[in-house]
Amino acid sequence: MKSPILKLAALAISISLSLSAVTPAFADGEGSAIIGKVSISEQSYFELKQIHLTTSQNSKLAVINISIHNGGSSALKVIDYWIRLKNKSGSQFSARSLPSDKDKTSVAPGSNVDMTYYANVNENTQLQDLVVEFMNWDLNRTKFERVLGEISVPDTYTDVTPSQEGSILQVGETEVKASIKKLVSNKNEKYHVPTVYLTLENVGSNAITIPSYLFSIRTPEGLLYPLEAKGLKDLAVKPKESKEIQLSGTIPAAVSSDHWELVITETATDLKINLPVAVFQLPAATLSQGGSIGKAYSFTSKSGVYTTELNALYRLPWEDQDLVSADITLSNKGPDSLSIPNLTGYFLLDDAVKIEANIVQTANVVGIASDSSLNLQMVGKIPYTSKYSRMKLVLQEKESDTVTTDVVEFTSQSELQAIPFHRLDQPYILDDAGRKTGFKIRGLNRYTSNTSSLVIAQVEATNLEKRYTAPTKLVAQFRAADGTVLPASVAEVNNKISPNGTALLNVSASLPKGFSTENMHLIIGESVTEGKLTESGGKPDSYVKPVAFMLPEVKADVKDSLKDVIVYPYQISMNHFGTMVENSTFTLKFNYEISREGYLETNVDGHKLVLVFEDGSGQKSFEKSFEMKDFDPVEGETPETVGTKLKIGKHENFKIQVTDADLIFKSSFLKQYKLSLYEEFQGQRKLLATQKADWFITTD
Structure with a gap:
């Protein structure tokens, strides 16, 4: 029989940790690096694969990726194991598994299961402060639980992958290697216009569809700027196949371009949070080869010397086509005012396909004063399926109906600017x-x-x-x-x-x-x-x-009374509801007040306010619709008109009368009736407020 000391020694060996202070990167020919291991048994163990920390409102969100490896001969129950998260001073944070992992109930012999946990930590917490404890149930312990081991995040650990290395993304049961090919960035007066080229390689054995990841550039100050992903939607990648996507956005020019990071997140819809998937250090930006965005060019016409600058180039959806739109500045740097030249132009794709375009003047001016400028837009249409690698923008001056002269050319590679984001x-x-x-x-x-x-x-x-x-x-x-x-x-x-x-x-x-x-x-x-x-x-x-x-979250609040209901720009209050039955006529009477915010101009054509009456048993009901465009006073309206439509101001004893024998004889007068107020537009409704009241008694 072994002594207690030998038993303790054996137990200490069984829960010994293998800590690895390395970046969670992927090297060719190797698997994903891990932070550390904790033994479950001689054959089975936990791996702490990655841990991310990201800002979330007034706190930080920690996301922990672990793997359970079963080297034994019988299945492991996932419910028997879990993690705890704490900091090195002992403070604990509640860690929960993702709802999407709920169906992962067991680990078969010779296999492994990946799990993701998340926890809110205080805003002062750093990655190196965190400690992950690995737990399992043990009915022989006082609290029926046992600490199998713990892993402290090493001081040298970072969740940021160097720009020259790759990182493994888990898509279902398949691994995808993500890596940065290059960062191309232009700069104009207002914005940096970066484009990140991201390569996604399926290193697994099954075809996958890339999830709807969200992408952002993060500055050293923690500022996030969203990027638009071109070609990501429904992107399928076969085994051993690589696909490249372009991520484009705009960043204010005042922001330093040093030490940018690419942050990849995925929305956990059940939790309404964005979970970090990977973070990359971006390489130093290179300028577009052959591009001319942000560069000024001059040309001379009969009216004088003008300077032109291509600020941005967009490709925009339009019905079953795409628009190609260029934002151009036309400047007068001379001492005298200049007339606006009669400009036209076209786009040339791959030096072969000519796309006619219109020049649109958006400013209401007739000339360009000295040391001032004018913004012009140039727009043409292409099939939405069009692909090209090079675009030329040719600006022309129209001297007559038959004579045009090329005045300046701009060239750009296929990189287009993302729409400015606010x-x-x-x-x-x-x-x-x-x-x-x-x-x-x-x-x-x-x-x-x-x-x-x-x-x-x-x-x-x-x-x-x-x-x-x-x-x-x-x-x-x-x-x-x-x-x-x-x-x-x-x-x-x-x-x-x-x-x-x-x-x-x-x-x-x-x-x-x-x-x-x-x-x-x-x-x-x-x-x-x-x-x-x-x-x-x-x-x-x-x-x-x-x-x-x-866009903000959808407004879904429903008030529990019909007072102070906001249908912006209107505020509506209804009270003193009373009911009356006479012969076959039912009367609903109430007071109401409608106010309007200031002199705000709006168009509410087609918008209706709908008052719905339901008896207590839910058997009978009726409704009355009021056009919101009738709220505002109209010259020549009579008191009779006011008695049939809702109008701005305070009004008493407004009546709705319904002649319906079934409503009267089938209603349950012993139960309360219910009033509901809706806003309706194009046959769709939004519930604003509900209120219950007693029959034949006037409410407050």
């Missing part, structure tokens, strides 16, 4: 002379029916001019997290907006029922018809100057 707290300023406008997102609402749904983004457009100005006509689209583009409609506001006044634009799009709005963006641009900005009532055939907005 956060919720970051308004977009449209700086066109005579049409200066500030745009920001007010809110996001969703309306549903039995078969479909509709989303409306409310966009505030503030007139920053010193004169009354008609709102800019916009084209809008919603872009989902997976890259799906949904065409949207913008309800036009026809009245001119006062200086510093605001128009509320309702931007709507139909969605399949259940379609996620998480991480959805709104894209807007200035509407163009036949080479000119679209006028009132005109039908757009393209758009220019695109910009993308982050």
Whole structure:
């Protein structure tokens, strides 16, 4: 029989740790490096594969990737094992496994199972402060649990993969090697315009579809700037096959371009959090070979000397085609004012395919003053399936109907700029002379029916001019997290907006029922018809100057009374409800008040306020719809009109009468009735408030 001392020695050996202070990178011919191991038995063990730490609001989020290896002859139950997370001073953090791992219940002999845990830690925590404990149930212990071992994150550990190395991404049961090919970045007056070339190699034995990862550039200060992934949606990669994707975005020019990192995350939809997948140190940026974005060129015409600069080049979705749009600055650096030259132009793809284009002037000016500039847009259309490796932009001056002269050429590789992105707290300023406008997102609402749904983004457009100005006509689209583009409609506001006044634009799009709005963006641009900005009532055939907005979460609050209900820009209160039955007529009587915020201009055509009455048994009901466009007073309205429509102001004893014998004789007067208030648009509804009340008693 072994002595207690020998037993303790054997136990100490069985839980000894193999710590490895290396970066979790992938080297050719090797597997993924690990941080350390903890033994379960002589044949089985845990691996701590990776641990990431990322900022999450007022705390940090730790994500721990482990693997359970079963070298024994019988299955291991996953439920018998778990981890704890603590720091080196002993403070513990609650670690939970991902809901997506719930079906991983056992580890078969000779196999392994990967698990991911997450935990919120305090904002001062660093990676090297963390300790991972590996646990299992033991009915012979006081607390029925046993610490198999622990792994402290080594001082030399980092979750950032060097730019010249690769990192393994786990896609289901298949490993994908991700690596940075290069970083190309241009810079103009306002933005860095980086493009990251990311290679994804399937090193497994099964074909996979790459998940809808989210990509961002992170600065040393922790600032994150989203990147748009080109070619990621539904990207299939066969075994031993490599695919390259381009990640593009914009970063303010004031931000240093040193020590950027690429952060890859994946949305855990059940948790509504973005989980870090990998982080790469980006290499030093190289300039586009042959590119001319941000470079100034001069040309001379009969009117004088002009300087041109290509600021950005975009490829934008448009119905069943794509738009190629160039943002150009035309400057006058001379001492005298210049007229605006009559410019036209075209795009040339791979020096072979000519794409006719229109020049669009967005500023309301007739000349270019000394030391000033004018913004122009050049836009053409191509099939959305078009591929090319080189683009040339040729700017021409039109001397007559038959004579044009090439004045300047810009060349670019296939890299295009991502649409400028604005956060919720970051308004977009449209700086066109005579049409200066500030745009920001007010809110996001969703309306549903039995078969479909509709989303409306409310966009505030503030007139920053010193004169009354008609709102800019916009084209809008919603872009989902997976890259799906949904065409949207913008309800036009026809009245001119006062200086510093605001128009509320309702931007709507139909969605399949259940379609996620998480991480959805709104894209807007200035509407163009036949080479000119679209006028009132005109039908757009393209758009220019695109910009993308982050969208807030859908407003889903339902009030428990019909008082102070917000249907922006209106506030509605209904009270003193009373019911009455006389002969075959049922009467619902109430007081109401509607107020409106300031002089905000908006278009609520088609929007309705719907009051729904249901008896206590749910057997009988009726509803009354009110057009919201009727809320505002109209000259010549009579008291009778006010008695049939809801109007701004305070009103008493408003009546809704229904003649329905079934409603009267089948209603349960002993139970409370229920009132519900909805906003309706295009047959879709959003519940705003509900309230119950007693029959034949006037409520407060």
